[in-house]
Amino acid sequence: MTTTVVKKTLSKNDQGQEIISSVGMIVALVSFAMLFATLMMGFAMFRLTAPVWPPAGMTKPSLLLPSLSTLCIFLSSVCYMKFEKNMADNRGLIATIVLGFIFMIIQTLLWHSLKTQGIYVSSGIFPSIIYAFTWIHAAHIVAALAMLIWLYRNVQKGVTPTTQRQAGNTGKFWHFLGIVWFIMFVTIFVI
């Protein structure tokens, strides 16, 4: 394992920084998880108390675009894992960033297509959930993309223990957002 070898050669200071930043990132992810968990709890309450779902007069949006974005974000996470294994090769990171942007484009197309189908933000609780949840998730994706680009610039200057740490933490956030999207995809669009 290359990672263990690298870890052994880390200086004491780097080790400390490593522990600190991952503790910080884990606590931050718990906070983000609670934000999304609250949204899902609200959704579950509407869903379980509704006599029919989707509410009468509504149809589920087509699965095509959400499936594509799920695929995108899944592939981006795979690419990122590749990049984390060998950070000298930054093609994985570039692929992650590109796929992240494609994900955002597909989400925009999704909002657009909903509007052309006559499903507006104010058309009831189901559209409210679709729009609000995807907005909140997309806002986090934008922040994560900014982190990835910042990481890309740092990695170009050379791979150091600092950039490895940054890559690890940015990765945690990116994978987390992928998982959140997958849960949203299954609960809102599929079932």
Added chain:
Amino acid sequence: MAFFEQHIHDEPKTFLSKYVFSFDHKVIGKQFLWYGIAFLGIGGMMALLIRWTLAFPGEPFPVIGQFLFPHTNGVVPPDTYAMLFTLHGTIMIFYAITPILIGAFGNFCIPLMIGARDMVFPTLNMLSFWLAFVSAILLLASLFTPLGGAAGGWVSYPTLSTLIGSPGIGQTLWCLALFVLGVSSTMGAVNYIATIITLRAPGMGYFDMPLTIWGLWLTAILNAIFLPVLGAGLLLLTFDRVFGTTFFLAGAAATSGSGDPVLFQHVFWIFGHPEVYILILPAWGIVSDLLSFFARKPAFGAKATALAMTSITILSTLVYGHHMYTTQMSPLLTQSFMMLTMTISIPSSVFFANWLGTIWKGSIRFQTPMLFSLGVVFVFGLGGLTGLYLATVSTDLYLHDTYFVVGHFHYTMAASVLLGGFAATYFWFPKMFGRMMNETIGKIHFWITMLGLNGVFMGMMVVGWAGMHRRIYNPFVYEFLQKLIPINTFITVSAITMGAAQLFFVYNFIYSMVKGPKAEQNPWGVGTLEWTIPSPAPHYNFAEIPVVKCGPHELGNPNLKGDRDFQYQTEELVECNS
């Protein structure tokens, strides 16, 4: 425990980097202290305006009333009254108590008491303060919008807080302000948790931490977990108001599925009940320490106190339903929430008994910080006991939304936290500013505050028991409440007394900062780490990171030789046969 030594950075030279955009936890702590005290003043003024209206309905507020409400000749108008009680609650909880207890003393005490040079993320710490500042501007700006600030109560239940109940932009700004503040506090919480886990001085296990740190740590954990819950609720409420979603709007539009106002209550209280403990836990920790320090005895059952606080933290996440008994919750749920809420009294009594055990047979020094700590014990005891009536479904159905509730929560999360904050201020003032506060004025401040405070909140409980509802502009239009006018006048007079007592504090605080007698390194004779360094604490705290060898409460050990009756945490515990 991962220990590594932080670098000593250069001392900042310019005014801007030293006092404004500082990375130093001590400066950020002081910034939060000023911020909190300023808002304490604003929130207190609002309380006096509310009290005046309740005691003397229709009469102009003296002196400043004419300037504030020129259209009504100084009388508080009804819509302004709703705004006042909303913002009084919001400001006191989120902008006064949180910054003072968590922002100021959290920042100041954590690194000093665990033997660290700074927080682990100094930049995040600075950002946290300046986001709180932005949030304050958003909140204050809402007062100057066309329809005024938020007026739906501090809980902002829909439908009062949706566009139907409050069409003005003030409520939207309120949501945004709280959201930003939530982000700020979450940043602080991440910082506190990581700092306490990773930067404890070598030798300091979790049970060697002062209980103050325990309180702040548990608070930070609750903050990190539950502030995002409020954040989600506020986001959805903002979407409802700005983009036209229908999360909290119930309507006849069953065809498209309608929202549910009660959902917001669930979300709010899932956050809101832990929030009560977020506010009180630091005060509990501080009081647990100070009682031991000033009784010159080890804290009785310190481990049990820490564990009791931890179990309360865990239980506090499971009881939120007791705020919603009147929302047609199923009896199965109300009974469960009642049982869980009652369970909290077990750990509460454990540490309460420990407090009494700590001062039992101690050689108590009645200095100002100790007086305030004893005040917390008294006030919290009363507040906690009255909580039982509100946890019980059958009595709560009668007492819900009366002044009994107002009296109860002021005792627990206003009075005891306020007194705890004062205790902390008097206690750590020497380490913060290098000077001592005046003891005599401090004692006067304590006794008048105590008198006024109990007059106000005891009075509230009485009128609440008699059936007076909260949030009514003029309750005396109802005949059955007219007999309560004298008690309400008494409450208001007590409130004015309490307000006036704070002038002593402000004078003492400012005068002592400039002209108070210079503080020694260890004026209280206490062994925790912050007292091993000079007063005021130097830049980057510890020239050499201390090594901890005993607990924080080693006072009055009979084996101690010499003229000290306490041990520093850096000293080996003195044993019997040495």
